[in-house]
Amino acid sequence: MEHKKLQFLVPQYKETEEIISFLLNSIEAQECIDKKDIGVIICSDGGEYILDQKFLDKYTYDIDYVICKHRGVSATRNSALFLSDADYIMFCDSDDGFCNTFGVKIIFENIAISEKDGKLFDLMSSQFYNERQADENSPWGLNIVDHNSVYIHGRIYRRGFLINNGLYFNEKIWANEDSFFNIMTNLNAKVIKNLNVPIYCWRGNPLSVTHDPKYIMKTLHQLIYSNDSVLEVMIGLNKDEKSIAQSAFDIICKVYLDMNKPCWYEKENEEYKDITIRTLQWYLNERGKLCECLTDDDKKTILQNTRNTQHYGCIEGITFNDFIKFVMNYGKK
Numbered sequence: 001m002e003h004k005k006l007q008f009l010v011p012q013y014k015e016t017e018e019i020i021s022f023l024l025n026s027i028e029a030q031e032c033i034d035k036k037d038i039g040v041i042i043c044s045d046g047g048e049y050i051l052d053q054k055f056l057d058k059y060t061y062d063i064d065y066v067i068c069k070h071r072g073v074s075a076t077r078n079s080a081l082f083l084s085d086a087d088y089i090m091f092c093d094s095d096d097g098f099c100n101t102f103g104v105k106i107i108f109e110n111i112a113i114s115e116k117d118g119k120l121f122d123l124m125s126s127q128f129y130n131e132r133q134a135d136e137n138s139p140w141g142l143n144i145v146d147h148n149s150v151y152i153h154g155r156i157y158r159r160g161f162l163i164n165n166g167l168y169f170n171e172k173i174w175a176n177e178d179s180f181f182n183i184m185t186n187l188n189a190k191v192i193k194n195l196n197v198p199i200y201c202w203r204g205n206p207l208s209v210t211h212d213p214k215y216i217m218k219t220l221h222q223l224i225y226s227n228d229s230v231l232e233v234m235i236g237l238n239k240d241e242k243s244i245a246q247s248a249f250d251i252i253c254k255v256y257l258d259m260n261k262p263c264w265y266e267k268e269n270e271e272y273k274d275i276t277i278r279t280l281q282w283y284l285n286e287r288g289k290l291c292e293c294l295t296d297d298d299k300k301t302i303l304q305n306t307r308n309t310q311h312y313g314c315i316e317g318i319t320f321n322d323f324i325k326f327v328m329n330y331g332k333k
Helices: 017-028 053-057 073-083 103-117 159-164 177-188 215-236 241-258 267-293 296-309 320-329
Strands: 006-012 038-044 062-067 088-091 123-132 141-145 155-158 192-202
Touching: 006 017, 006 073, 006 103, 017 038, 017 053, 038 073, 053 062, 062 073, 073 088, 073 177, 088 103, 088 159, 103 123, 103 192, 141 192, 155 159, 159 177, 177 215, 215 241, 215 267, 241 267, 241 296, 241 320, 267 320
Parallel strands: 006 038, 006 088, 038 062, 123 192
Antiparallel strands: 088 155, 123 141, 123 155
């Protein structure tokens, strides 16, 4: 097998040929490239559904399909990374795909420019489309998502940068795993290139776990653990005190705003509320002191910035300070 310039690393659990075909077809449709320069590694996370090899063989580029034991999406992404040997890699979800036929051409042209200039990028981030339909009565649409550290979509990594810096997904985190990975790569990257053109589409697969109406409630405590892992690394890298404090306080604001939505107070969601509050209580005891260097104005700014981003539907029926008191006293007699 010839050496690849770029490999797409794809976790697969229960996705069928019908679902994953959008991604594979969008790669097949790429124009003005040599298909020998690209490849796909699909790692099954031990799900019950196994893809048909005849289906995979119909594509004109190399596809390696590896069946692993069930260990979660983070471990599955890591397995694909360990199996890769291309110069550059791109993590893709099995139900997503490229949004145009020149996406890979754009990637290769920017790689060539970086190599010619002698400034190899560690990661290249592109805007991407987010396919969303709130409900069956809402209009379908595509929203452009700008560069951020939340999502892994549309990001291309130099493989040597990841391996040499020991940058892998935290396998203890089973939700919001890409947030931790993205922040770690951003902290370690010396050269980051931004593409201000969407090349990738994060599709609105109604069968995806992320489309569960209760997904945020089920996984918000995992986001707290993810942030704690980020702080551990930031401290190890001797990042400045205020940057660490801002990161520590940011997640507290996110949890406060998310838990100020009516759904958390429905009896059927008591379990999710309980584990999230107890996790935040642990976090405040462990990391709360890191925020002491922030002024009241600093905290107000972080809270307002968080409020302005993606926290819709907040009722804020309790003030931030009262919420923190409630969390710290939770479960105490």
